[in-house]
Amino acid sequence: MRAVAEVSTRTPAPARDFDIAPDTTDVIYAEDEEVFRETAVRELLKVGFLRFERMLQARPADVWAKAENGLGALDHLARLQNEGHITKPLLVLLDVRMPGMDGRECALQIQELVKKKLLRREPYVVCISSIARQVQVDEGGGNFQIVLPKPINAQFIEDAFDLLRKWWTLGCSRELPAWKSFQADQLDVIAADEEPVCRMASQMAFIQAGVSQDAIIEVEAEEELMQQLVELQAGDQSRPVIILLGQEAWAQSVADWVEDSVLPRHSAHPVRDLHVRSELREVSEVDSDRIGASSASSLFHALLPRTFTQQDVRWSLEYCRLWWLTRCVGPYEKPSGEVPRNVHSGLGVRVWA
Numbered sequence: 401m402r403a404v405a406e407v408s409t410r411t412p413a414p415a416r417d418f419d420i421a422p423d424t425t426d427v428i429y430a431e432d433e434e435v436f437r438e439t440a441v442r443e444l445l446k447v448g449f450l451r452f453e454r455m456l457q458a459r460p461a462d463v464w465a466k467a468e469n470g471l472g473a474l475d476h477l478a479r480l481q482n483e484g485h486i487t488k489p490l491l492v493l494l495d496v497r498m499p500g501m502d503g504r505e506c507a508l509q510i511q512e513l514v515k516k517k518l519l520r521r522e523p524y525v526v527c528i529s530s531i532a533r534q535v536q537v538d539e540g541g542g543n544f545q546i547v548l549p550k551p552i553n554a555q556f557i558e559d560a561f562d563l564l565r566k567w568w569t570l571g572c573s574r575e576l577p578a579w580k581s582f583q584a585d586q587l588d589v590i591a592a593d594e595e596p597v598c599r600m601a602s603q604m605a606f607i608q609a610g611v612s613q614d615a616i617i618e619v620e621a622e623e624e625l626m627q628q629l630v631e632l633q634a635g636d637q638s639r640p641v642i643i644l645l646g647q648e649a650w651a652q653s654v655a656d657w658v659e660d661s662v663l664p665r666h667s668a669h670p671v672r673d674l675h676v677r678s679e680l681r682e683v684s685e686v687d688s689d690r691i692g693a694s695s696a697s698s699l700f701h702a703l704l705p706r707t708f709t710q711q712d713v714r715w716s717l718e719y720c721r722l723w724w725l726t727r728c729v730g731p732y733e734k735p736s737g738e739v740p741r742n743v744h745s746g747l748g749v750r751v752w753a
Contacts (some may be wrong), residue, residue: 414520417487418569422448422561426484428465428523429493430473430503437466439551440528446554447529447561469498470506477510481520489568490521494544496529502727503527504535507543511578524564528552540728543576547737565737572735577728581638582721584610588632588639590617592625593646598706602644609713615639622650626657640724651699654685 427449431437465476473492480490492501493734502582507527512521527535527544535547546563548556566572589611591599599618607613625643632641643653697703701723702716 414486414693416568420488420565420568424485424488425449425491425561425564426465426475426480426488427491427493428467428480430467430470430498430506431495431528432468432498433492433495436550438527441466443552443554443557447557449557468500470494470501470503470509474501474509477519477523486521489564490523491564492525493525493528494525494533495550496527496531502541503529504539505722508578508722508726511543511576515579524567526560536732538624539726539732540577540730541574541732542726542728543578545574545576547732567735574733574735575728576720580725582640582724584717585612585615586639587611587642587720588615588617588635589642589644590619590625590628590632591644591646592619592650593644594620595646596620599647602646605708605710605713606642606644606717608710609717622647622653625650626653629654631656637729642720645700655699702722710741 422444427444427508428443429437429440431440456739465473465480467473467476473494477490477492484490494506507525510519510523510525514522515654525544527542527547528550529535529547530550532547532549535542535544541547545567548560563572563679589603589606592601593599599620603613603616603618617628619628629641643654645654702719704712704716
C-alpha cells in the first residue's frame with residue numbers, strides 16, 4: 401500500500417475521458433490457476449479488451465497485467481497509477497482463493513486506498529471465483545462491484561463492462577462494506593461464561609484494547625446469552641457484535657439462532673422486519689488446542705487460549721475488522737442503473753444533483 405501511495409500522490413488525478421471501450425481499458429487480472437487465467441484471457445480478447453496482435457507487439461500503451469495473487473495485483477495497481485490509458489477506466493479482476501493475499505483482502509485494501517484518497521485511478525473491482533455463490537450469499541458480494549462465477553464467458557464480460565461504463569460515467573455503484581466504520585470503542589461485546597473470573601478477565605483484556613466498558617454485557621447462562629442476542633437486534637445496526645464465548649456447548653445454539661433469524665430455510669432474503677443484525681462474531685476463550693481438534697471449531701471465527709495476551713486480543717480485533725469490512729449487510733445485488741445521491745469515490749464523497 402505504501403508503494404501505491406508514493407506513486408499516486410506525485411501528480412493530481414487525471415481528467416476522465418467518458419468515451420470508453422474495452423480496447424482502451426487497462427486490466428489487472430489476479431488468478432493463481434493457469435487454466436482459469438488462460439480461459440479468462442481468451443474470453444476477454446473476444447470482447448475486445450486486448451487484440452491478440454497488439455499483445456504480440458507488446459505496445460507500451462496496451463496494458464495487460466497478470467498476477468498470481470492479491471499482492472501482485474496491488475503492485476500492478478501502483479504501476480498503473482501513472483501508466484497506461486490514465487484517462488480511461490482501470491479494471492481489476494480478482495479470484496478469491498489465492499496464496500499470499502487472497503482476493504477478498506486485496507479488494508478491501510483497494511477500497512481503503514480509495515477511502516484515504518491515495519489513488520489517482522480508482523479501479524473497478526470484479527470477483528471471478530469458483531465460490532462466487534458463497535461470496536454473494538455469505539458476504540453480500542463483499543468489496544466487489546460484481547461477482548462472477550468461473551470459468552467466465554464473453555457474455556458475462558460484456559454485461560460487466562456495461563456496468564463499468566455506468567459506474568465510470570454516472571457513478572452507479574454498490575455500497576461496499578469497506579466504507580463501514582470499525583473502531584474498538586464502537587463494538588458491542590457479550591462476555592459469556594459460567595465462570596465469573598473468566599468473564600472478568602476477558603472484559604478487562606478487551607477494555608484495555610479500547611472497547612468501551614459500557615458496551616460489554618456479562619452473561620452466565622446459555623438462556624441469558626440468547627436473550628441478549630435478541631435484545632441487541634434493536635440496537636445500532638452499524639456496530640458489530642463480538643461474543644466472547646467461554647462455553648463450547650453454547651456455540652451451536654448461537655449458530656442455529658443466527659441461521660434461523662437471519663436466513664430462514666424457507667426464505668431467500670433476510671427477515672427485515674425483525675431487525676436482525678446478521679453480522680455476529682464469536683471469539684472463543686476456550687482452550688484453542690482442545691476445541692481446535694473438535695467439530696465445534698467450525699462454529700467460531702477465531703480461537704483464543706485461556707491465558708491470552710494483549711497481542712492475542714489485538715489480533716482478534718484485527719481479524720474482526722477484516723471480517724466486518726468485507727461483508728455487506730443484506731443480500732448481494734448488482735449495481736443498478738440509477739444515479740445515486742451520494743457515491744463514495746477516490747475524490748471523497750461525490751454528490752450528484
